Amino acid sequence: ATVLQIREGLALIEDDLTAISASMAKLARRHRDTPMIGRSNLQQAVPVTFGYKMAGLLSAIERHRARLAELRPRVLMGEFAGAAGTLASLGKGALETQAGLMKELDLAQPAIAWHTIRDTIAEVGCFLGLVTGTLGKLAMDVKLMMQTEVGEVYEPFAHGRGSSSTMPQKRNPISSCYIHACAGVVRQQVAALLDAMLGDHERSTGPWEIEWIALPEAFLLTAGALNQAKSVVAGLEVDAKRMRANLDLTKGLVASEAVMMGLAPYLGREHAHDLVYDLCREAIRQNRPLLDLLSENAAITKHVDRKKLTELCDPSNYLGLSAVMVDRVLDRIRDARIEPD
Structure with missing residues (x-):
């Protein structure tokens, strides 16, 4: 039952990653040559382009999509093997019975029981941690770029959303706050799922039950972070003039x-x-x-x-290979035919 739920959950995550990839690709392409300041240790460093920043995040999203395709054959594997995993109670035709059940459920048949060998469940947890980690990076940058003193991007506007109960002028990065919080808690659940791998003998006395709490919560929080991220990148407001003004802030x-x-x-x-x-x-x-x-x-x-x-002294003349790298990311997506229309 857990694996069947994982399959459904991963399908939803795949859809969200595809949508986020499409929106990031549009931002990277549109702002391929939009100069902005790159920052190191929260200080102005050297110029980059906003398309370069988006293409970097996009490349991570694409790796997550590849990871998802790679882990499915390992993770979507059924378990039906009896008390200690030997199929002793079925006797003759046990493997054939197991194979028939797996076929009915459209799951892979395991070569051997995995009651207390939980690496595949932990792998799903680690995958969720990686996905939300990238979304958290997106959220962190958006929050910092939305600061009043920076003002380079803004989350999509909706009347009343992100406002303050006492300060009408505020436009808080509410989606980014949610993403950051979700990513932080998912990381803790990943650690719990890794701890759940320490099952004793052929049927564990507690570690298995950790999964019952940690795995559903990790999926729910990841879904929440993905939903917020979809909204952010689909409607992100980019202020290219403010980016240029910030480039000129230090007078060269x-x-x-x-x-x-x-x-x-x-x-x-x-x-x-x-x-x-x-x-x-x-x-x-x-x-x-x-x-x-x-x-x-x-x-x-x-x-x-x-x-x-x-x-x-003109920052726009020192963008390095920002544009070329944007093109490389977009070309690889196009060549793999995984960039949505």
Whole structure:
């Protein structure tokens, strides 16, 4: 009965993952070239594109879909073997009887009983933990990008949803909060399911019963997180202008790596790094654009003019292979013919 319920639950999860994949693919394609700041340790780092951020999450969703297809043959296996798993009570034709039952239930016939060998159940739990972990990552980024001071994306708007009872101006990331909470509890249930593997002998005295509590709850919470995530990615509001404004917030400091690499052929990498580092500190102290200080430095202008420095200081010119990587993710989905219309 547990395996039959798992089969139905996995079918629902597959449908949700397919829908999320389709929405993420649209966002990745639409914002393939939309520049935004990449962040490291919650600090502005180097430019990326929003499509790149979405394609990264999409690649994880696709791996989950592949994992689901791979685990089904192992997990959707029936169990009918008697008290200790030997089929002793059936006598002659026991395996044929077992095979007939499995055929009727459309489940695989096990080679041997698995009463207290629960790796397949634990595998389902780990799969749910991986799925909700990715959804939790999505939720974390959306929450941070929805902060008033950032304002780069917003969850879909619905009248009254996410508002405060005392602060009318607020638009809280309510779906992301739910996803984060669900993911956190699923992780605990995964640990419980791994503990349930420690069954004693041929019929356990308690570990098995852990599954009765942990597995249904893990499925329910995963379904809730998937439902919220579907809504978020299908209706996510993206503010490309705010993304650009945040790129310009530091007056060119986010392009310091690009400047350093651009000067390295003339000054040597170490010298270029130290020089740009000092100029960044001075730009912060004087609250001036980095470009101005670069243009005033004789050691730099001896090799590079202001026009070239302006190009180096433009974050949109330092996106690396963001767009190429977006295309690679989308192409792999298309080639595998698993990207929904």
